[in-house]
Every structure is written in structure tokens, then in C-alpha cells.
Amino acid sequence: IAGITQAPTSQILAAGRRMTLRCTQDMRHNAMYWYRQDLGLGLRLIHYSNTAGTTGKGEVPDGYSVSRANTDDFPLTLASAVPSQTSVYFCASSDSKGFNNEQFFGPGTRLTVL
């Protein structure tokens, strides 16, 4: 693989169910991010991780959790999904060694919570 992959591509989920969105990168980037994008709107940062073992909250962290056990993987978990979490979710990564904010984005996961 090259770049960032996300899985699943899309998912329909019943409210109250638990869901984990997967994100894997092979660029050895230290920093990773999760964003959500609602229809017609910009991206909002959910959580981020500057390096393996650390995570931080973004603009809209409530209802989501993340972990960063290693450099490559950054899963996003919805413990109990609600309809307002219907959105497109993008994972991204960047090389934190320099002051370069070039984030590389995955193809996105389209999540519908009913």
C-alpha cells in the first residue's frame, strides 16, 4: 500500500451500536488526524496524535475515542453511535519533523447512523 488507507469505505449503522473506523498509513509519519465533514461544510478536527502513544482532542471530540498504539494505525471508535454522527470521516497524516503542514488524506469513510 502507498499513502493512507481507510476502512470501511462506507457503513450504515444502527444507533447505539459501537463502530471502529480504521486508518493505516505507510509513510512513517509521526502525526495523524481524524476529521469529519458534514454535507456542504468544511472539515472539523475530531482527534489528533502527534506521535505513537499520545493523542489530543480537536474541535469536536465528544462521542469519539482514538488510540495510537503504533506509528501506522490510528483507529477512531464511536462507542454508541448517534444519528448526528452521520458524516464522512477523513483520516490524515503528516511528517512532524519540520514546520510543514502538508497533511496527506485518506479516501474517507461515509458513515450513516440510523
Added chain:
Amino acid sequence: LAKTTQPISMDSYEGQEVNITCSHNNIATNDYITWYQQFPSQGPRFIIQGYKTKVTNEVASLFIPADRKSSTLSLPRVSLSDTAVYYCLVGVFTGGFKTIFGAGTRLFVKA
């Protein structure tokens, strides 16, 4: 983190230069300014980043005045394929970048 304000949409014609201005009145000393491009059903793609004055790459130029309260993305001679949403971000480097995306500017290039 500083919030950004951009025009909601802009129209242009092929071959014209397009300038998109972003306001970020509350930008902090440590914030960088970054622009991204997004096509439908895709993730955003990095265009350019700057801190002050002017930055140019093979795709665009970024003009930042001395007070840094605004920035202008300049796209030379746009083509139909430049139709996309353009986002201005300000962000602070914390080992990664913690950034805020605004609503973006929807650029429509006509033939």
C-alpha cells in the same frame, strides 16, 4: 486557534488568474497559514503553506501581508480542472499541526 473567513464561492473563466482571500484576524504568533484543495468525494490535498511575505510553488502563490491578518491564494491561468473547494487554515505546530478548516471557497471555472 484563529478562525478564518473566506468567500463562499467564486466564478472564473479558463486562463484567468484567480485570487482567493482569507481573513484570520486573530492569528497567533506561532500560527502558520496553509491552503488545501478538495474535489468532490476526495480528501483535501495540500497546495501551499506560508508564515509571512510571499511563497510560490509550481501550483500557486501565497501572499501574506506584514500584519498576517489575511492571506491571498493566487492560482495562475486556471483550467476547468481547478474547479474545487479551497480551504484556508491557520494552525500551530505542536509536533503535528492542530488546525481549523473553515467552510472553504467553492471555485467554479467556466470554459
